[in-house]
Amino acid sequence: MVGLSVGEKHFIQGGIAQDLRSDGRKRLTYRPIYVETGVIPQAHGSARVRLGATDVIASVKAELGKPSALQPDKGKIAIYVDCSPTAAPMFEGRGGEELSTELSVALQRCLLGGKSGAGAGIDPTSLVVVEGKVCWDLYIDGLVISSDGNLLDALAAAIKAALSNTGIPKVDVAVETRSDEQPEVNISDEEFLQFDTSGIPVIVTLTKVGRHYIVDATSEEESQMSSAVSISVNRKGHICGLTKRGGVGLDPSIILDMISVAKHVSEQLINKLDSEIAAAEASEEES
Amino acid sequence: MRGLQLPLSQTQRIRLQRALEKLQSLSCKANSDASVTVADTIPVNYEAALLKGHGTTDLNGDLVATVCGVVERINKLVYVRALRARYKPEVGDIVVGRVVEVSQKRWRLEINFSLDAILMLSSMNMPDGIQRRRTALDELNMRGIFEENDVVCAEVRNFQHDGSLQLQARSQKYGKLEKGQLLIVDPYLVKKSKQHFHHLEQFGIDLVLGRNGFIWVGEHVEARDSMVVDQANSSEQSMVPEEKNKTHTPLEMRQNICRIANAVRVLSTLGFSIDADLILETVELSSTVKIDIHDMLGSEFHVLVAEREAERRSLVGKRKR
Numbered sequence: 045m046v047g048l049s050v051g052e053k054h055f056i057q058g059g060i061a062q063d064l065r066s067d068g069r070k071r072l073t074y075r076p077i078y079v080e081t082g083v084i085p086q087a088h089g090s091a092r093v094r095l096g097a098t099d100v101i102a103s104v105k106a107e108l109g110k111p112s113a114l115q116p117d118k119g120k121i122a123i124y125v126d127c128s129p130t131a132a133p134m135f136e137g138r139g140g141e142e143l144s145t146e147l148s149v150a151l152q153r154c155l156l157g158g159k160s161g162a163g164a165g166i167d168p169t170s171l172v173v174v175e176g177k178v179c180w181d182l183y184i185d186g187l188v189i190s191s192d193g194n195l196l197d198a199l200a201a202a203i204k205a206a207l208s209n210t211g212i213p214k215v216d217v218a219v220e221t222r223s224d225e226q227p228e229v230n231i232s233d234e235e236f237l238q239f240d241t242s243g244i245p246v247i248v249t250l251t252k253v254g255r256h257y258i259v260d261a262t263s264e265e266e267s268q269m270s271s272a273v274s275i276s277v278n279r280k281g282h283i284c285g286l287t288k289r290g291g292v293g294l295d296p297s298i299i300l301d302m303i304s305v306a307k308h309v310s311e312q313l314i315n316k317l318d319s320e321i322a323a324a325e326a327s328e329e330e331s
Numbered sequence: 332m333r334g335l336q337l338p339l340s341q342t343q344r345i346r347l348q349r350a351l352e353k354l355q356s357l358s359c360k361a362n363s364d365a366s367v368t369v370a371d372t373i374p375v376n377y378e379a380a381l382l383k384g385h386g387t388t389d390l391n392g393d394l395v396a397t398v399c400g401v402v403e404r405i406n407k408l409v410y411v412r413a414l415r416a417r418y419k420p421e422v423g424d425i426v427v428g429r430v431v432e433v434s435q436k437r438w439r440l441e442i443n444f445s446l447d448a449i450l451m452l453s454s455m456n457m458p459d460g461i462q463r464r465r466t467a468l469d470e471l472n473m474r475g476i477f478e479e480n481d482v483v484c485a486e487v488r489n490f491q492h493d494g495s496l497q498l499q500a501r502s503q504k505y506g507k508l509e510k511g512q513l514l515i516v517d518p519y520l521v522k523k524s525k526q527h528f529h530h531l532e533q534f535g536i537d538l539v540l541g542r543n544g545f546i547w548v549g550e551h552v553e554a555r556d557s558m559v560v561d562q563a564n565s566s567e568q569s570m571v572p573e574e575k576n577k578t579h580t581p582l583e584m585r586q587n588i589c590r591i592a593n594a595v596r597v598l599s600t601l602g603f604s605i606d607a608d609l610i611l612e613t614v615e616l617s618s619t620v621k622i623d624i625h626d627m628l629g630s631e632f633h634v635l636v637a638e639r640e641a642e643r644r645s646l647v648g649k650r651k652r
């Protein structure tokens with residue numbers, strides 16, 4: 045990340061204080077979101093989301109596997125993020141690994157719920173084929189191509205778009221099998237089941253600079269942050285996950301205030317994202 | 332043209348395409364065989380002795396381009412000038428750079444070139460304005476003039492033997508740039524003109540168009556009076572950091588800065604040459620259409636700017652005839 049001079053830092057902080065950021069946005073305005081679906085044909089679902097200069101791709105691949113013994117009625121979902129070295133100079137070589145793990149963990153926490161599988165944004169019970177024997181394993185991969193701040197929001201939006209683009213093949217199970225045998229499964233090439241993505245939450249990251257919070261910070265604004273709180277909110281307005289970054293301590297009342305601001309912002313964001321995903325799917329069908 | 336990453340609706344896409352086609356047809360009158368892509372054959376007169384320059388290669392007896400760009404011919408030299416290349420400096424260019432390192436008697440600046448540029452301490456005016464030999468004390472106080480990550484405006488003085496640049500900042504108008512924002516565009520969009528410093532009076536804003544693609548938009552700062560005594564300066568400077576914390580740029584000026592910065596961003600996305608008149612016209616267009624500052628980066632305004640530019644160029648073309 046290129047450094048900023050004292051004068052520039054002062055300008056950015058002044059802008060945030062006066063509610064007019066460097067590109068004319070208000071504090072709670074997102075950059076224009078551009079969604080493309082179906083960018084990776086070999087995957088079952090994929091999407092590319094551009095948020096200003098931030099560019100991320102998410103892909104979903106489904107494979108048949110065996111459910112774990114503790115949760116025989118649920119499929120398995122794994123989320124992993126990779127920061128490409130082309131995204132920023134500091135990601136060269138193994139520099140991006142720390143950030144990748146941080147993003148993966150934050151996304152898992154927001155979208156997958158706890159260890160027992162309870163409270164997941166993505167419903168794993170819809171992934172089971174034969175209870176206890178066969179289930180779908182979803183591998184969700186995120187790739188950061190270009191980083192200009194607010195990676196978490198972009199990745200969550202990309203995952204949501206990729207899942208709405210995902211078609212899980214229909215499986216025919218052979219009926220006569222004994223209980224201890226692996227059932228024969230026939231994976232159809234033609235029919236697909238669409239995923240229900242209305243329950244998937246989005247992530248809103250609030251970055252605190254000075255005394256104010258901003259939404260969707262660019263990397264210049266992120267360099268000025270004292271702390272950032274990422275809150276994942278679903279359509280009903282429920283909080284699905286919370287992550288705090290940055291070493292500066294926050295008063296609990298500020299965190300509660302941030303949560304209410306995030307809920308307010310998330311309504312517009314979810315509507316905007318849904319319309320963009322619908323538009324992207326429509327244009328993909330045309331081409 | 333780079334694929335515009337904008338969410339364009341169907342009608343906007345059609346309008347934009349129409350405007351761009353119009354622009355292309357207007358510009359095609361000039362040597363249309365000049366632009367080449369990779370593996371295009373360059374039309375040459377084979378009888379003349381040729382010097383094959385950058386971006387060309389000899390393939391089966393034909394001269395073939397290896398980069399996408401424009402063919403330039405200077406006497407016997409034929410080369411292809413790539414468009415999206417790094418900045419190619421010329422002596423006398425005004426550039427805006429960022430200080431990367433403070434070393435012995437010089438500052439190193441990053442200017443979007445393959446090497447860092449050097450600004451010698453002796454090429455810089457002293458704060459007290461007196462022309463004198465730089466002492467060891469001056470060398471130790473270099474950080475007081477420019478620190479790391481400062482944005483500096485200077486002029487290209489000459490090339491050094493290893494290919495790097497030497498800059499100078501001898502005049503009052505060069506120096507540190509504060510209270511504003513730096514924008515980065517492609518270097519080929521800023522053409523050489525008579526004036527690169529623009530003081531936009533109606534906004535009270537300084538606009539510096541660096542030929543290396545770094546454009547500075549900021550509050551207007553009066554050229555520092557060289558006869559100010561050193562002591563007054565130093566006492567002022569110690570007060571300034573605290574004052575800065577209280578006095579931010581006034582809101583109206585900030586709005587103007589953001590509007591101009593967004594105009595530059597729109598022009599650079601569309602690939603139009605950036606000069607002060609065009610920027611002012613774009614800002615006027617945005618205020619006549621009463622568009623919000625942030626919406627200037629939206630698809631509708633991009634299409635409007637492209638259409639207006641196509642109209643303007645066709646009018647200019649008609650006037651010439």
